Amino acid sequence: MEHIYESLIQFWQYTGFANCTWQNLAMIAIGIVFITVAILKEWEPLLLVPIGFGMIIGNIPMFPGLNIGIYEDGSVLNTLYQGVKQGWYPPLIFLGIGAMTDFSALISQPRLILIGAAAQMGIFGAYLLALACGFAPAEAGAIGIIGGADGPTAIFLSSKLAPDLMGAIAVSAYSYMALVPVIQRPIMLLLTSKKERAIEMPKPRQVSQKEKIIFPVVGFLITAFIVPSGLPLLGMLFFGNLLKESGVTRRLAETARGPLIDVVTTLIGLTVGASTQADKFLSGKSLMIFGLGLGSFIIATTCGVLFVKGINLFIRNKDRKINPLIGNAGVSAVPDSARVSEVVGRETNPNNHLLMHAMGPNVAGVIGSAVAAGILLSFLG
Amino acid sequence: MNCYKRLILVLGVLVSPALLCAQNVSDLIIAEVMAQPDSVSVVDDYGRRGGWIEIYNTSMGTVKFGGCYLTDDPAELRKSLIPKNDLATSLGPRQSRLFYASGRTHDGTFYTDFTLSPGKTVYLVSNDGRTVIDQLTIPEDLPAGKSVARIANDAKGLTFDTVSPCDPTPGAYNGDPTAASKSDQMAERDPHGWILTLVSVSVVFSALAILWFFFWLLFERPAKKRSLDSARDDRFAAGDGKKSARKGNPVISTKAKGRMEKSTPDGEVAAAIALALDMEESGDVYAAIALALHLELGATAHDAESFVLTIRPTPHSAWNNPADGFRRRP
Structure with a gap:
């Protein structure tokens, strides 16, 4: 009888109830909120559902030493987490993004590329703020990349520069990407007049298949020669795009933008979520990261819009003026930020379709954030 | 200039600086030299203990050093040839290779024709047989079992300035692994982050501006030209070319308008x-x-x-x- 009692006591010690803390419950609650928001509001459901459920998985209280936790070497979750930790999930996602991205909007109006560069100011603005808040330069660089509005890039860079902060950075980046319509719209309205919002841009020219094939090759050569440290992201992005545009690798392109990216997105979301264990995640630093992440999005949007307004000062031909509402799309939340441009533009002028114009800076933002990540890695890595 | 010529021009512009700056033997350094072994020193392929020279590639690319020379005599720079035909005579980025100073080059590729002793200077000579790439002097008072090494300034082993006697580390990184990381160095040099920010923003803008320029040059400009030519042709075909040309107005025929609308x-x-x-x-x-x-x-x-x-x-x-x-x- 005593033996049975001891066994039950021992079993109880292994259960989650015996090891539970309020921090675990708080993180589980946050995970449930993520799932709820993703399902009910459809905010980035492909990312928030895996991350939210990952948070629940990672915060189930458990007896340490059973070799099942994400931070315990050799466990299943730890093995899956290596893709995040070693940084090979993000380039695979970039391969898929390249295979599904149409760069014609950018090729037809190359001047819009510069808007993608201006919006990267969010990264460096957040870097300066993070330094001022007392973060080390490497940590500040990892936090700053949230302003690129690119989840895979944020994970890639933070895994190299500040692995301890990766969970908070990834969750912050994806959360704000989901909130792009909420964050960007008021800033865009605040910084533009009704007259500016009504600007109709000339229709972009049609892009030939030859141009689309040449773009990934030349684009990769230029960016990779300038910032070789961005090679994993840039290489995969442009390679994926070449698979799509070459016309002879349809099956590979379909796999890259279909099953491959789905599998990797599932794993990256789940493992990033599971890495947010309460003891590592619930801290003052995480709250600061969330605050800085919001700041970086605001700076990026502001700089993008103001940059377009600045460019317009130098464009004499009235028909070639750029609608400043596409400035927000310089952050690389594809295609959400471009959708915001379209929606806000049509509120002022229902016949003004800005979506295809906004896709130019939007995809330029993807390239720009990968370049910025490469620079930060070379300086701080 | 057609599209292909432009593309070749663009690629040429891209590749030319790369060719000019290609990694070569000048990126090699003599990282460490040991003159007198002790009883625990590393042994060569024949089980002998002797002096050795460590060559290190400081660049980010592979360097082929076959055809270069090692010598201990400045008057005879071609003393010990490193064979060209050995595949092992290429060195990956930040990798090192040991040469045993056995005094018998026929022992193998990585054996020199001279031996080492305190006070000697070792020279690494380029494959032209004249240019000294690097040299390292062994201190007179270097005790047996100790080596003289260049110590890395940074954790990545990219630059080496300090030369000092130390415990031998053949084939291994010469430096303090606990040295300040790049982030720590940046915190010292640029505590508020303005320098990094300015440099980074400039690089991002430059990279994307170059991209913009190339695509404007390659595609947008020719497309505009084609569009204007096409409109002009149609104008003349419609018979009002002379009239409009005289007035200087860009009149576009109905046919051309239709085509332009179709192209947009x-x-x-x-x-x-x-x-x-x-x-x-x-x-x-x-x-x-x-x-x-x-x-x-x-x-x-x-x-x-x-x-x-x-x-x-x-x-x-x-x-x-x-x-x-x-x-x-x-």
Whole structure:
């Protein structure tokens, strides 16, 4: 009888109830909120559902030493987490993004590329703020990349520069990407007049298949020669795009933008979520990261819009003026930020379709954030 | 200049600085030298203990050093040739290679024709037999079992300034692994982050500005020129060329207008509608929209753009299309 009692006591010690803390419950609650928001509001459901459920998985209280936790070497979750930790999930996602991205909007109006560069100011603005808040330069660089509005890039860079902060950075980046319509719209309205919002841009020219094939090759050569440290992201992005545009690798392109990216997105979301264990995640630093992440999005949007307004000062031909509402799309939340441009533009002028114009800076933002990540890695890595 | 010539020009501009700055033997250094072994020193392939020289590649690329020379005599720079035909005479980025100073070059590729002793200077000479790439002097008072090494300034082993006697580390990183990281160095040099920010923003803008310039040069400019030429041709074909040319007005014929409208796709609007509805509608609605667009726009709604929904009749279905059924030989 005593033996049975001891066994039950021992079993109880292994259960989650015996090891539970309020921090675990708080993180589980946050995970449930993520799932709820993703399902009910459809905010980035492909990312928030895996991350939210990952948070629940990672915060189930458990007896340490059973070799099942994400931070315990050799466990299943730890093995899956290596893709995040070693940084090979993000380039695979970039391969898929390249295979599904149409760069014609950018090729037809190359001047819009510069808007993608201006919006990267969010990264460096957040870097300066993070330094001022007392973060080390490497940590500040990892936090700053949230302003690129690119989840895979944020994970890639933070895994190299500040692995301890990766969970908070990834969750912050994806959360704000989901909130792009909420964050960007008021800033865009605040910084533009009704007259500016009504600007109709000339229709972009049609892009030939030859141009689309040449773009990934030349684009990769230029960016990779300038910032070789961005090679994993840039290489995969442009390679994926070449698979799509070459016309002879349809099956590979379909796999890259279909099953491959789905599998990797599932794993990256789940493992990033599971890495947010309460003891590592619930801290003052995480709250600061969330605050800085919001700041970086605001700076990026502001700089993008103001940059377009600045460019317009130098464009004499009235028909070639750029609608400043596409400035927000310089952050690389594809295609959400471009959708915001379209929606806000049509509120002022229902016949003004800005979506295809906004896709130019939007995809330029993807390239720009990968370049910025490469620079930060070379300086701080 | 046609598109291909422009492309070659662009690639030429891109590649030329790379060729000029290609990694070469000048990136090699003599990282460490040991003159007098003790009883625990490293042994060569023949089980002998002797002096050795460590060559290190400081660059980020592979360097082939076959054809270079090692010597201990400045008057005889071609004393010990490193064979050219050995595949092992290439050194990966930040990798090192040991040469045993056995005094017998016929022992193998990585053996020198001289031996080492305190007070001697070792020279690494380029494959032209004249240029000294690097040299390292062994202190007179270097005790047995100790080596003289260049110590890395940074954790990545990219620059080496300090030369000092130390415990031998043949084939291993010469430096303090606990040295300040790049982040710590940056915290010292640029505590507020302004320098890094300015440099980084400049690089991002430059990279994307170069991209913009190349694509403007390669595609946008010729496209505009083609469009203007085409409009001019149509103007003349319509018979009002002389008149409009005299007045200096860019008159465009109805035919040209039609063509320009066709070249600026109606599909753009379709794409915008389709993508805007992407978040809101189900698959059935997509099909209905696609059919409506197809009927409305006909042939102008094309398949080239990713965001355009079209229904395109094809001779094959997914069941009998040979392209789907066979795999190309890898």
